[in-house]
Amino acid sequence: MPEIKNLMDKLVSLCKRRGFIFQSSEIYGGLNSCYDYGPLGVELKRNLKDFWWKAMVQTRDDIEGLDASILMHPRVWEASGHVANFTDPMIDCKICKARFRADEIKPEKAGQCPRCGNKDSLTEARNFNLMFKTFMGPVEDAANVVYMRPETAQGIYVNVYNVMQAARQKIPFGIAQIGKAFRNEITPGNFTFRTREFEQMEMQFFVKPGTDMQWFEYWKEQRIQWYDELGIRKSKLHFHEHTPEERAFYAAAAFDIEYEFPFGWKELEGIHNRTNYDLSKHQEFSGKDLSYFDDQTREKFIPYIVETSAGCDRTLLTTLIDAYDEDVVEGEARTVLHLSPRIAPIKAGIFPLVKKGGMPEAAEKIYHELKKHFHVFYDDGGAIGRRYRRMDEAGTPFGITIDGETIENQTVTVRDRDTLAQERVASDKLLVYMQEKMAAYKRKE
């Protein structure tokens, strides 16, 4: 696929026009870095989360699901180090009042504001905590401060033995969770790439010390494979190993899965060997024994944790960027999203060729039948080419046309969004046809 000029601008406008993603509170001028998912966006997001959940929880015997609350005991964030260390060094411009992350100021331009260009207008770097604070109960004082969780992982750590006992699991096993996280990012941007409210899809795998690196390698492979199955082009993905400066001091190993965005290679997911740091800290701060007793080897230890931490909104944005394409079909320009049928918001468009000759009735019958299984869309308005193009832009993999032949021999035409090939399929075989095509789908480079 050739590179597309101004891809991000085109995508933002497509997202609004077709109802994938809107700016939050738009009629009030918008709230910076907050976004709302429209009808197509919410379907895509649900499908994406289901795809993750299926791979990480439902098809495995060694991972359990969890949905922990966003607000947690404030001591959790002291134990985790977030109160003291979850900070970004930030620099302000004294003239134009713009705020930057210290690493955004190029060393050769030290002291000069990247926005207004004034020299010697920047403050020294100061640490800024990224956690959102609020108050629990009616009194707004320091004793009632609670934090909006900046990651979902801590909800998993503090529940490890609840889950283990309830689900009768033994180490090695994992806990997975999808949920909102909040970070008061200094410089959000690139549409939904970095926002202040976002969803994470995290899995924490608890293992015996000494087996941690084996599990780390296993999860690295599993996770990169997942993006392939999600339909992201392989050539756009790679691993980035954390340098010693990037890596948390307690981590034994850390790799990111990165995607080549139009604005550079950036992190999609972090895979970390967190050692026994998290449970040791919670043991220290809670005073509860968080060690595990292995009844086969009679050993007692604090489990090591291998974490896979992905961003849901960031992955959704990646699926859109990776899918976006422009081409010419029958002499007309078209915009198409090559989304995997597994996550596409609408699986098929159903089109009676004309509004007579029994075609609408036959089309409606097919529509109601398929609707029991998939999200499908009925469209009888306008020329067939235009109807196809509207569905191409929404990433709909199949176009089903009901024509004169349908009435004679109960077959329909199925058009493939990517190859544009048209096949005649018996109406009563449509469901199986679509299921087989979806299962066999492979993204082209």
Ligand code: ATP
């Ligand atoms: P970054 O370096 O991009 O700030 P991070 O290393 O702080 O990310 P983690 O704490 O490892 O990120 O979070 C795990 C995942 O959560 C990231 O890989 C990303 O997909 C997602 N994520 C983190 N911060 C944001 C954000 N502000 N907006 C959207 N997604 C985010």
